[in-house]
Amino acid sequence: MKKMMLIATLCFVVAGLGTGWADDTIKIGLHVPLTGFAASDGKSSTFGAELAVKQINEAGGVLDKKLELVIYDDQANPSQSIPVANKLIGQDRVVVGVSGSYSGPTRSAAGVFQEAQIPYLSAYAIHPDITRAGNYVFRTSFLGEVQGRAGAKLIGEIMDKKRVIMITLKNDFGKSLAAGFKEKAADFGITIVNEYEYSMKDRQFGAIVAKVKADNPEAIYASGYYFTAGPLISELRASGVNAPVIGQEGYDGSKFIEIAGKAAEGVIITTSLDRDSKVPETANYIAEFEKLAGYPADMVSASVHTAVKIAAQAMENAKSTDPVKIRDAISRISMKASTGTIEFNALGEVQKNVQNQIVRDGKWHHHSVIDDPELLAPPEK
Amino acid sequence: MAAILSAEAVTVRFGGITALKDVSFEVKQGEFLSLIGPNGAGKTTLLKTITGIVKPANASIKINDREITKLPTHSRIRLGLALTHQIVSPFKSMTVLQNVMFAAGYKKVRNIGLSILNFSRSSEKKDAMAFLEMVDIAQYKNFPVSTMPLGILKRLEVARALAIKPKILLLDEPLAGLNSQEASRLADTIKLISQNGMTTVMIEHNLSEVLRISDRLYVLDNGKYLASGNPKEVMKQPEVRTAYLGS
């Protein structure tokens, strides 16, 4: 008897949740890491999305209906994002899904959106398998490998440094950047002296810094996020290693400079948000973001902002909120956004220029642009 | 009669202290031997060496002439030993009855296979009740042990030891903490069990009961053999008196 009662309560509780009902707004679903170690990127993504929706609604909304953002927390955890994706589709009836989260949760959510035939845009997650989930999945930023290849060109050709040390963050972000970098290193005459790996939880890097000092490289290609790169760079400079450090979009943001302080001067990163850009979309975004969020714009917020804008534009082009029509509109879209012109290839990947930014007097500034088509070409299938 | 239990040249050291030095003794089938001696003479250590809880520096312990010094405790117990603890250690999460029921089911937990296949506990319940009545604590059967006074727990130890149907019963101060009336009743019960053929080795300070129910005495004093034999003669020997009463 007791077991029957237990099953009854389980079904009742579960059924009770599925009571979504349609209304007059168009819903876009967004999952971000609001709690856990990636909470800061979750916050930036939320601001980026909210700014986009505010701007769109002020300009008359989409198909003269208001755009509504439905945000859920996935704790940057793959097993959390599956129920979240199903909830967005099944309950909130979103017409487009957007990922403002890391590669793990984005990969598992992509499968769910593909199966439900709802278009899904990954803002800044870089894992190659995301778009391979199917034709309903798109990515508005460049892959890890592509950014790694750009890093090789930046060091080998633009900066003309040949003896390089790699410090790789041991997660999918760090690994795919390292793969891209190694792929093209030889082409730009780079010899990789050594590669050291560290874990996401590390904040003190005494051992690696000591070894790098002994290696005495010409340049250091270090992958990481601001909360690992900040402490790493300040320890490198403090221990007397003055070789230039080249990073990626993981450093992008004012927090990195705040943590590393003077040591941040001269650090160069490959990213997609050019702070000195004259392009109106980018310049206006940077200004508007700071007004809304109260801190300088960063790549994460810009990418999510771009993704939401594309979703809205696609609905306008398709003149319908039917997911299938929206998907076709997205695949054919060509739009200038804060992170560059967005055009998708067959696999749903974009070809964007890599904006290299450098820290000068405590601020990110333009350093150079990489736009060789075949170097930055994303995979086709 | 051949010795059912024998221990030769038992030497035990804890750190620097020699708890037992070259102690040897034997017990015949059905005999009631009492181990006596002042506190710290090494009586409990000797018992624990026999059951394998304490690892001796060297010793040769045999049950029916079969060497058991190398065997782990549970294998020695299965050869017919049973032990009550000086400091009572009932299963606190169980009731009085369940403590004895578990012991009574010793055949059913002999190996994993049996323990999975056997389900019913009714026959053990009957056996357990019999043992509780034997030490007359049957009226407390459904009480959790945590609420029981020392006297009941001492008798529970005896009932539980009997429940595994041993050939040799090792009792470690079973009467300690009982009032004189309870002590003599429990002593009678133990005597009765021994008369039914149970070989018994008892450590006890209550000398009047010891003299009343033991067949033979074995006296230890700070880890060494002092004397042994008929209870009355042994108590008359001067060195035994001085060991107990102090010179």
Place this chain on the structure above:
Amino acid sequence: MLFIELFIQGLIQGSTYAIIAVGLTLIYGLLRVLHVAHAGLFTLAAYLGVTVTNQFGSLSLGIVVATLTSGIVGVVIYRLVYEPILNKPPYVALIASIGLYIAMEELFRLIFGPFGLSFSSAPLQNVVVIFGIHLRACQIITVITNVVLLGILAWIAQKTRVGIGWRATVDDPEMSASFGIDPIRVRYLVFFVGSALAAVAGVLVALLTNLVEPTMGAVPSYKSLAIIVLGGLGNVFGTLIASLALGVIEAFGTIYIGDFLDRDAIAFAFLVVVLMIKPTGLFKSR
């Protein structure tokens, strides 16, 4: 040269482990409570240290505020959380402490925001060169603080009445109570000192990394459990040696077997091997 640098970096990392773990081993030795929330006090102190220093511009004021507050919060946690469940099995206090730690982590995020704090101008960052090795002032101070604090603690434990009272209460609470040592007062004192030590470690790590974030206590929360087991329960000297050994092993391990085991795995491989050889840990437990 490289080996010396690796060794020194290992000592610096080991020193931060030591100061946190000693607080925990004091508490664990006394109450056998796995006080995971200890790492929450480490984070609380880091936040207070940075906020006060940025506000009033004086690091010493920051340290004082941080250690006092964490010490008091530690005692409050003992009084409200652990005292009522001391007689329960060990996993009860363990899970309560884990739950408390998760709640503390979330409170820090909600109050101080997810981005983490940094010093407006981080003190003690000037570089000192000794035998060609570049070390920041805060790194040197970390090792010195560790040796000094733990030296004082070991001296108190051996020589003073309070220390003997503490060790007696650890060995046998009822017995020491019968000698007039009030076990409750000893527990309050131990929680205060233990938490204050965690606070010192928190401010030091904030100086080393110039980054305070809600989840910075996660690694110390489980690593110090391994250390107090390695060092032997309640054994201050054992914990110091185990922490420094772990720091050095991790430093060399990251470079030389980094591609086989990651940092945490190295630490725990060391722990499991030691415990299988000697189940009571490296040193005799108190």
Place this chain on the structure above:
Amino acid sequence: MGPYEISLATGVGIYVILAVSLNLITGYCGQISLGHAAFFGIGAYTVALLSKLGWPMYLTLAAGLSSAGIIGVIIGLTSLRVKEDFLAIVTMGVAFLFVGIVRQQEFFGGEMGISGIPSHGMTKFAYLCFVLVFAMLSILFSWYVKKAWIGFAFDAVADDEGTARTLGLDIKSYKLTAFAMGTSMAGLAGGLYAYYTRFIVPETFGFIESITILSMVAVGGIGSTFGVVFATVLLVMMPEVFRFINDYKLLLYGALLFGVMRFKPEGLSGFYTLLTGNKEK
């Protein structure tokens, strides 16, 4: 039942098997394990690798179950040398070793984990029923073990090993059996999880997951099957029900853990005994 409810219920089913499996080790036999997620992981990785080689589902699940069980027994050997809180910390170490090793080996997909695990070939709802059948079986198995003599032996080991030994009980074999049963059931849950998410990363089987499972057992009331099942449903559903208050979800979870242990250490099973009056013996 829409896709959201099905995916949620499947998740609940998998966690019920996982919590019941830990309850066998920690609840019944008293051996505290802070590394149970490692066996959840071993099952998931075994099934992931074998299913990509084309093995049928019943074979991969059996392989996941047995590989977790075998390694579980090896780890169980540690419980013969260390006890209680020391054992908890050693098993925690084992979990870190598992994630540390898997994360470094390309064979296991390293950081990228393993993706493209073939589908179980059923509809989502059919798979839910498949998982719930296993959940029901694990509850029945756990109930039977509790009532059979092996459960009685586990009670004795959990209560007082030394005394059990003096009653002739071979402690070693019972501890290892408890570990074997618990870890193989966790391996099964891992296999079912692999087919459910169809892609696994090392991070999912780390220390945080071990704590989550132990919390379900402790909140449910250690040793009580129904308390544990009820707590599992509660703790899995809670983040979903409170999905709308994103920011405070984890705070609520931490507070619940702390609150139950602080004010009702015997867990929810305490209510169970209140309702039915009999201690679940």
